[in-house]
Amino acid sequence: QKEVEQDPGPLSVPEGAIVSLNCTYSNSAFQYFMWYRQYSRKGPELLMYTYSSGNKEDGRFTAQVDKSSKYISLFIRDSQPSDSATYLCAMSAAGKLIFGQGTTLQVKP
Amino acid sequence: GAVVSQHPSWVICKSGTSVKIECRSLDFQATTMFWYRQFPKQSLMLMATSNEGSKATYEQGVEKDKFLINHASLTLSTLTVTSAHPEDSSFYICSAMGSTTDTQYFGPGTRLTVL
Numbered sequence: 001q002k003e004v005e006q007d008p009g010p011l012s013v014p015e016g017a018i019v020s021l022n023c024t025y026s027n028s029a030f031q032y033f034m035w036y037r038q039y040s041r042k043g044p045e046l047l048m049y050t051y052s053s054g055n056k057e058d059g060r061f062t063a064q065v066d067k068s069s070k071y072i073s074l075f076i077r078d079s080q081p082s083d084s085a086t087y088l089c090a091m092s093a094a095g096k097l098i099f100g101q102g103t104t105l106q107v108k109p
Numbered sequence: 110g111a112v113v114s115q116h117p118s119w120v121i122c123k124s125g126t127s128v129k130i131e132c133r134s135l136d137f138q139a140t141t142m143f144w145y146r147q148f149p150k151q152s153l154m155l156m157a158t159s160n161e162g163s164k165a166t167y168e169q170g171v172e173k174d175k176f177l178i179n180h181a182s183l184t185l186s187t188l189t190v191t192s193a194h195p196e197d198s199s200f201y202i203c204s205a206m207g208s209t210t211d212t213q214y215f216g217p218g219t220r221l222t223v224l
Contacts, residue, residue, distance in 0.1 A: 008150075031211075032211050032212075034212070036215070041200070041218070041220065042217055042218060043113075043115075043202050043215035043216050043217045043218045044153070044202070044215045045215070046212065046213075046214065046215075049212055088152060088153070092211050095141065095158070095206070095211065096155065096158070097143075097155070097204075097213055099152045099153050100152060101151070101152045102151075102152050
């Protein structure tokens with residue numbers, strides 16, 4: 001079993017839809033939870049960073065962490081074609097990041 | 110936000126040659142830098158962790174004599190792929206982390222093609 005599980009998709013939605021991306025994990029030692037966005041042939045870009053259970057909102061993005069269920073989510077409201085990318089969840093313990101496989105999202109105009 | 114650069118952005122080399130990739134933190138001091146490798150449609154796999162002035166710590170299965178890492182200053186780390194072979198062709202990405210945060214900031218990546 002992988003430490004971090006993420007459905008690779010692809011996920012295709014119409015413009016304006018609410019997108020829900022999820023990851024599950026097995027290691028209770030993970031303390032920090034991140035979401036990165038990666039466009040094709042580019043490095044990952046940090047979107048959200050959280051360290052406690054609950055919700056964190058930043059513009060159209062909301063990150064949700066449920067430590068009791070070992071489950072994290074990223075919600076994108078009013079999705080735009082420019083949101084089309086691969087979204088990677090990542091979790092940190094002892095300074096190392098463990099990534100999920102990444103979910104490919106396509107937002108159609 | 111923190112900016113990390115990589116050079117070159119892409120490189121093509123002949124089998125048997127060595128290639129050096131630079132990673133720089135432009136607006137902060139990176140006490141720790143990380144090197145990742147990414148194959149098409151796959152996630153990032155950590156290759157090694159380097160702290161300024163120390164030897165790099167390599168992940169299991171990564172050949173330290175093949176992938177030489179140097180972290181000579183708080184803003185620069187280099188990865189040298191020695192005696193490159195076609196199977197070394199990949200997307201190499203570095204990240205940098207400051208001393209007061211657990212957040213890693215990534216460079217734009219370097220695409221290596223070995224002919």
